[in-house]
Each structure stands twice: as structure tokens, then as C-alpha cells.
Amino acid sequence: MNCFKTITVALTLLSIASSAKASLIDLGVDLGVADKYTIGVGQWDFHGTAVDGSLVLGSEAYIHGNVAASKDIGFAAGSIVYGDACSNNFIVGAGSQVTGTASACADVQKVGNNTLDQLSIDIASASQTARDLAAIDKGTINSSTTFDASQLNVINVSSITLGSSDILQINGNSNDNLIINILGNAQIASGAQILLSNGLTSANVLFNFVNDNFSSLNFGGANISGTFLATKGAFNAGDGAILDDVRFYTNHALIGNFQTVKTATPTSKVKVPEPSTILIILAALFIMIMRSNIKHQ
Structure with a gap:
């Protein structure tokens, strides 16, 4: 009976392995310590000097x-972080608060003679890795566009400009990933939308700004989903945006006049034995059962 129970467990593990959710790390893009945060702003190295690295939350911004x-x-009046805040300096406005811990945690502390902290290093590394992946060129996005993440993994675009009625639709499911490397800037008007369908979350879709100088992401009251990453990017968010599943990472600065910001929580991937290992286990158990049956005969 115990052998049959073990076989059942092994088959269950095999089922889990085949249904584990995909994430950007499956394409080799590891966000490192930045992955802990909904918003992370690092610094870039300007001839041995760490530059920028400021996050400004507008009034009544709820993260x-x-x-x-x-x-x-910087916390404007009434802004609230429902979680932890990690920085070397806090500028606190009236009525603002952090419900978790506010501290200079290890992620933003420079160790030894390092110019940059771990947050900055990991943001830059993730962006470079995504940039180096083989990609299909899709030109400029300046009107409603649809991509299928089950057919494409990495694409390059010159820029993204969405008008008030434009929709950038990304189809796929929780086992698909898509990286969009943006060589220029992104301008997303109020009323525009970036939508993820059928189980795709910000853990699966990355907008990576790769300009060696500076990139900008500007949006107003748009409906946006996905992870937005930049080596040197100024992210400017206007009021009234719908941000139910976003993550923002840049080694420059972010000014957020948005209201509510959330990140969807994807199903965690479970580490299980490789299918080949499970098959070996099953074969061994089958032999044990056969031997047991012979003895009882």
C-alpha cells in the first residue's frame, strides 16, 4: 500500500511540474532584489559617482x-505605502505613512567601495540581460496593436505612443512571457490601455527601456499593466491611472501622482524533481511491487 501512495505522490509532483507558472526569469531575466518591490528606483554610475535614485509619491498615492x-x-501629504519602504532618506509629508517598516535596508546600502547598491546593480543587470536577448523588430507602436505572447518572446520597438482610444493588447496565458525592448520613449495618453489577458501578469510581461542616454515613460489617466524597467529612465505618472498590476523599476527617478498602485501575485513556481527523475522513481517502485507480488505468490 505504501508503494502505491508513493507512486501517487510522484505523479502529483509530475503534474505540478507541468502546470507551474511561467515568469520572466524563464527567459533569463532575473530582477534580483528589485523583485521584492512594487516600485524600485536605483542609481546609475556617472564616472564613479552614484546619480539620481529618487522616488516621489504624490498626495494621496496608495501603494x-x-x-x-x-x-x-518623498511622501506628499496623505500618501500611504501598504508595505515596507527601503531608502537612505525619507521626506515625510503630513498624514503620510508606511504601514510596514521604513528603514535603510541592505538593498540600498553601499558596501565597501561600491559606487552602487544592490538594487541599482540588479536593475541595470536585468535590463541589460533583456536587451541582449535575440529579438524580432516590430518598428513603432503608434496605434492599437495586439501581440501574442504564445508566439513571441522578445521584440524590439522604436517607441510607444498611444492615443486616448488606443489599446496595446497582449494575449497569452500564465505559461507565456513577452519582453518588449523600447529603444526610445513611451507616451501613453489618458484613456489609453495596456492590457494583459488570460492569466498573464506583470511577472510575465516586461517593457524594457534601453536607451543608453535617457528614456522617459509618461502617462496620465491610462489603464496600464506590466513590468516597466529602465537603465536610465524618468517615469512620470499623472493622476487617475488604473494600475491594478504593475511594477516600476528604474535607475533614474520616478514621480508618481497616481492614486492606487497594485501588483498581481502570480502562483509561485514550485521546485520539483525533473520528469526524468520521477520516471526513474516510478520504474523502481514498479519493480518493488512486482517483487512483492512474487513473494506473496
């Missing part, structure tokens, strides 16, 4: 998740 910034975090 559901952790935030981090290498230089400082």
Missing part, C-alpha cells in the same frame, strides 16, 4: 506593496 529608492523617498 499596495513594498517600495525602495537608493537616494530618497
Whole structure:
């Protein structure tokens, strides 16, 4: 009977392995310590000097998740972080609060003679890795566009400009991933939408700004989903945006006049034995059962 129970467990593990959710790390893009945060702002190395690294939260901005910034975090009146805040300096407005811990955690502390902290290093590394992946060129996105993440993994675009009625639709499921490397800037008007369908979350879809100088992401009251990453990017968010599943990471600065920001929580991937290992286990158990049956005969 115990052998049959073990076989059942092994088959269950095999089932879990085949149904585990995909994430950007499956394409080799590891966000490192930045992955802890809904918003992370690092610094970039300007001839041996760490530059920028500021996060500014507008009045009555409500962030559901952790935030981090290498230089400082400014809280306007009434802004609330429903999680932890990690920075070397906090500028606190009236009525603002952090419901978790506010501290200069290890992610933003420079160790030894390092110019950059771990948050900054990991943001830059993830962006470079995504940039180096083989990609299909899709030109400029300046009207409603649809991509299928089950058919495409990495694409390059010159820029993204969405008008008030434009929709960038990304189809797929929780086992698909898509990286969009943006060589220029992104301008998303109020009323525009970036939508993920059928189980895709910000853990699966990455907008990576790769300009060697500076990139900008500007949006107003748009409906946006996905992970937005930049080596040197100024992210400017206007009022009234719908941000139910986003993550923002940049080694420059972010000014957020948004209201509510959330990140969807994908099903965690479970580490299980490789299918080949499970098959070996099953074969061994089958032999044990056969031997047991012979003895009882």
C-alpha cells in the first residue's frame, strides 16, 4: 500500500511540474532584489559617482506593496505605502505613512567601495540581460496593436505612443512571457490601455527601456499593466491611472501622482524533481511491487 501512495505522490509532483507558472526569469531575466518591490528606483554610475535614485509619491498615492529608492523617498501629504519602504532618506509629508517598516535596508546600502547598491546593480543587470536577448523588430507602436505572447518572446520597438482610444493588447496565458525592448520613449495618453489577458501578469510581461542616454515613460489617466524597467529612465505618472498590476523599476527617478498602485501575485513556481527523475522513481517502485507480488505468490 505504501508503494502505491508513493507512486501517487510522484505523479502529483509530475503534474505540478507541468502546470507551474511561467515568469520572466524563464527567459533569463532575473530582477534580483528589485523583485521584492512594487516600485524600485536605483542609481546609475556617472564616472564613479552614484546619480539620481529618487522616488516621489504624490498626495494621496496608495501603494499596495513594498517600495525602495537608493537616494530618497518623498511622501506628499496623505500618501500611504501598504508595505515596507527601503531608502537612505525619507521626506515625510503630513498624514503620510508606511504601514510596514521604513528603514535603510541592505538593498540600498553601499558596501565597501561600491559606487552602487544592490538594487541599482540588479536593475541595470536585468535590463541589460533583456536587451541582449535575440529579438524580432516590430518598428513603432503608434496605434492599437495586439501581440501574442504564445508566439513571441522578445521584440524590439522604436517607441510607444498611444492615443486616448488606443489599446496595446497582449494575449497569452500564465505559461507565456513577452519582453518588449523600447529603444526610445513611451507616451501613453489618458484613456489609453495596456492590457494583459488570460492569466498573464506583470511577472510575465516586461517593457524594457534601453536607451543608453535617457528614456522617459509618461502617462496620465491610462489603464496600464506590466513590468516597466529602465537603465536610465524618468517615469512620470499623472493622476487617475488604473494600475491594478504593475511594477516600476528604474535607475533614474520616478514621480508618481497616481492614486492606487497594485501588483498581481502570480502562483509561485514550485521546485520539483525533473520528469526524468520521477520516471526513474516510478520504474523502481514498479519493480518493488512486482517483487512483492512474487513473494506473496
